[in-house]
Every structure is written in structure tokens, then in C-alpha cells.
Amino acid sequence: MMFEFFTSQFGISLSMMVVIVLILLGVTAYCIYFERKIAAFIQDRYGPNRVGPWGLLQLAADGGKFVFKEDIIPRHVDKVLFLAAPGISMLVAFVGFAAIPWGGQWQVNNRVVEIQVANPDIGLLYILGVASMGVYGVVLAGWASNNKYSFYGAIRATAQMLSYEIPMGLCILVVVLTVGTVRLEGITAAQTGYWFGGILPQWTVFLHPLPCVILFITALAECNRAPFDLAEAEQELVGGFHTEYNALKFGMFFLGEYAHMITNSAIIAVLFLGGWHLPWFSWTQPEATHLWAVLAKVAVLCGKIAFLIFVMMWIRWTLPRLRFDQLMRVAWKALIPMTLSLVVLTTVLLYFDLHRTIWALVGNIVIIVVSMVIAGLLHTPVTGRAANLPTANNETPMTQVRASGVAN
Amino acid sequence: MIDDKDIMFVDEPDLTAAERFYLPQIVDGMKTTIRHFGKSLFGKPMTVQYPEEKRELRVENYRGVHRLNRDEKGRVACVACYMCETACPAHCIHIDAGESPWDDREKYPVKFDLDELRCIYCGMCEEACPVDAIELTPEYSLVGLTRDEMILDKEELLAIHDRTVDEKPRKNPRITGYPNTGNPAERAGSQKEGPKS
16 A cells, blocks of 8 residues: 555655655755865865765764854844745755656556656746746845845846846757757657667757757856856855855755755756766666666766766866856857857757757857857957056057957 | 066967857866866875874974073073074063073073064074074974963973974084083184084
């Protein structure tokens, strides 16, 4: 009876919910540990290595510290919103996981169940909608803190998230046009074929490498990760939107950021990297529906997510933060024109029924080359400052300040 | 004044078309960081894990806690000339001179207090000392619970000498500490022989 219940779709969804929330809490915590380790290794340091073997219990120590710290609520804050903001920020990040297809289908008791909390027909739209709610946590935190620096952080975050949602949505539109469905399970299933007689899996990234990169960039911006972490730019804004937060509420913002990273990585993995599909292994094909295949598929998706998160951390410890005008320039002058032309390209290819052929890749390359040519020809420095640089005694300036910023 | 011909104007190189797309530059940077990542992951990071590992110090040069040297008879080598106290930019040395009970020198320090919290470890006292009585040792783990504790007196400074003298022998004893101190002619002769420990 119990087995019967837990192998029904409802039981699976219910247990998936519990398991995902519990596992995610642990995984987000360990993301922080790995972030610190990766940062340390990149900077030739050891990183946390005092608490437990290799510092693995550092998280328990940090978490304990967060829990037992005095929970200060400043007198001048809007109490309701101040308390709600960290919860919203974390909740929104977690709710997005409901539609992620973790392990395809499982055939049990002569039934086929989806290894997924919910498989709504509008899966991708649901995730998009939920993900864009993420800005509320930041904005409410900044507003409720009633503090200049927090408010600056919140304003920056709003402008940034709104700007980067446009290329993000357009990238997703490219995938939706190519695949022809917004159900995430369907998007995964559409990528399980092969090209060139089994050499190359039909992952969207091989058709559309450019939107994959752009989606990754916008995902960084949506998570407020470096180099787009202007909302919490420590050097300028103390702590940005979470200046007034401490103890567990600060910890929740932290967890929310990392949960957000995992959600966004999962979306990229499902949309572009084939979800749970790994070529040439029979267990990770859509036909395999036994328990081991399900577990293997879950592992494959987790591996892809872990890889993307590693790249996010790697980028964080490589690139300096963008200035705000550069940030806006990237979104409006580089990413949006490129994604718009990608959408046009995909629709045209769709009209001629060529959208899943080599022409999509060719179109991508053409767009990249054209953008490079435009970026190379428009020689105006993006700072806009070089022309106004003061020159000593009207002589040649000692250094010609060159463009620093992004392709425009 | 710098000559015009010595001035070199350096222009930043122009970015190529590919570089103006910025993604290649980002990839270049990421290559650097992943190289360091791999080096730390499979090799050994630069960090010295202090309580377990200790850096190898250059004992001769290291400027740690001070000590007051003893001469070969175990007496304090200082002749209370106040040179170190005068040279000290942080004013952390306080000497009370008294008449020496020994006949090879006139004065000796009755009190010799050194405030290790005021000290900036510049080593000027060591340079100023005409008899090489005050020296900086390779000891650096100096702790105390009160400010008073960190003012080292003569006995404590001599004790530091006793525990560091094996590691760092007294450098160049010129006047006090030689067998034939007191006779200027012989002193000049012994200076030619070079350092003795």
C-alpha cells in the first residue's frame, strides 16, 4: 500500500518536493564551501581547512554561528517587508525547482511516472515567471532597510534584472522556437537524437551556441553574481541590499543566491545541454525507464548543473565587476540586438523548416562575425571619457585611454 | 630633472577586432585562473599553515624580538652609552646607567627597559650599538596579556639572549666580550681579525 502510494505520480511528486528542498538546503550550503575553496585555489591559497577534514564541517560552524547570533532588527526599518524579503528571496529560488525534469520517466507497477514535482504544459513559462520574481527579495530588502546604501543596491538590482530579463527571455524563445514546446520534459526529449549518424547528440547548444552563452551571461546577471554583482558592491555600497541584515536572515539571502544559481544552471542544462541526456549510454536514453536509469539520469543532470555552477564560480574569481554604464551597455547594446537577430534567424529558419539543421549554426556564426565587425568598426571608447581627458600644456596625452568595457 | 630623451611614452596597444568582442579576453583570463586552480588542487598552495608549518627565516637578517647580549663572562655586554635610546625612532628604549662594578668598562645599565609594543622593529638600535650588545633575534611569537608584560626589562632581554644565542650567535663583538678589552691598541688589532663569536 505504501509502495503503491509512493510510486504513484502524486507520491513521487510529494517525495520529490521534500527531498529536493532538503537536499537543496544542504547543497546550497556546500556551494558556499566550494565557492570558498575554488576562490582559494584560484588565488593559490588553501581555503577553509580547519573545521573537520578538508574543512568540510565549516558549513556547520557557519550555520551555527548564523543561528545563534543576535537577530537585530534596526528601529528604522519597515518591519513586515524587512522580515519578508529574505524569505521571498529564498522561496522564489526554491519554487523554480518544481518544474525541472530530473530523471525522465520511471516505469513501476505497470505505470509510468515522471520524476519531477510537476510537469505543467507551461513549464518554461512558469520557471521564467518565478525566476523574475527573484528581484522582489532584493528590492524589498533594499526598500525596507530604509538606508541609502541598501536602496542604491536595490535600485541597481532592479534596473539590472529588468534589463537582463529581456535577452534571457529572447534566448529562451529561440530554444522554444527550435524545439516547439515549452514543456521542460519535452525540451529534454527533443534533444535526445543524434546528428551525423550518432556522432553528435542533438543538444541545442550545438545548434545555437550563441544563445547558450548569452543565457549563461544573463543567468549570472539574474543571480547578482560577479561580474554583475553591483547590487551588493561592497566597495561602493557597504553591503548593498543586505547591509542591514545579520544572523539567519543574512544567511537566507546567501542561501537564496546559491539556490538561484542552481535553478539557473538547471534551466541552462535542460534548455541547451540536453537535460538528463548523455549520449552513447543506454541508461540515459528516453527509452530506459527502470530505476537505475532514473538514478543515472538524475546524476547526469546534477553533473551538468555542477559543471555550470563551477563555471559561474570560476568566472566570479576571474573577472572584475562591471561599471553600471558598462552593465547597461552589455544588455542593451550587445545582448539584446544579438538575441533579437537570433530570434529573427530562428523564425526565418522555422518558416523554411530548416530550424533543426546546420543552417542554425551557420546563422549563429554569421551573427557572431557581424557583431565582431560592428564592435571592431565602432571605435568609440565605451567610457566616453577619452575625448575629454585633460592634456598637459595642450600636448599629446601621455596615454591614450582605450575602450574598456564591452562590445557595442 | 629628467631629460626628454629619457621619457618614453607607452601607448596601450590597440585591441584587435576579436579582442573588441571581449569574449576572447575573458577566455584568456579564465585560462589563467584555471591554471592556478589546477596548480593549487594538485600541487601545494603558497600559503604557510602557520602553527604547523613555519617559514624558514633568514636568521641573520630577521628583525624580531630584541635581546641583550652577554659577554664571555656572562655579564651584560651593554655599556649604557645611550646610543640605541637616541637612535630609536619610536622612543621605546629606557636605560638607567650606573657605575660599572667591573674594571673593563665605566658604565653598565642598571635598568634596561624595552617597550615591545612601541617598538617598530626597524633595527636602528642594533646599528647604533657600538658594542653590539643589543640585537634583534629571529623570535617573533611575542605575546602578552597586559601592556606592562610587553615592556621587557634587562633580565628578560638577557634571557632571550640565552635561548637564541645558539641559533644566532653574537654577531660582531668589538669592545666588550673580547679577551683583551680595555687596551685600545689590542682592540684595534683584534678588529682586524674579524668577527669572533
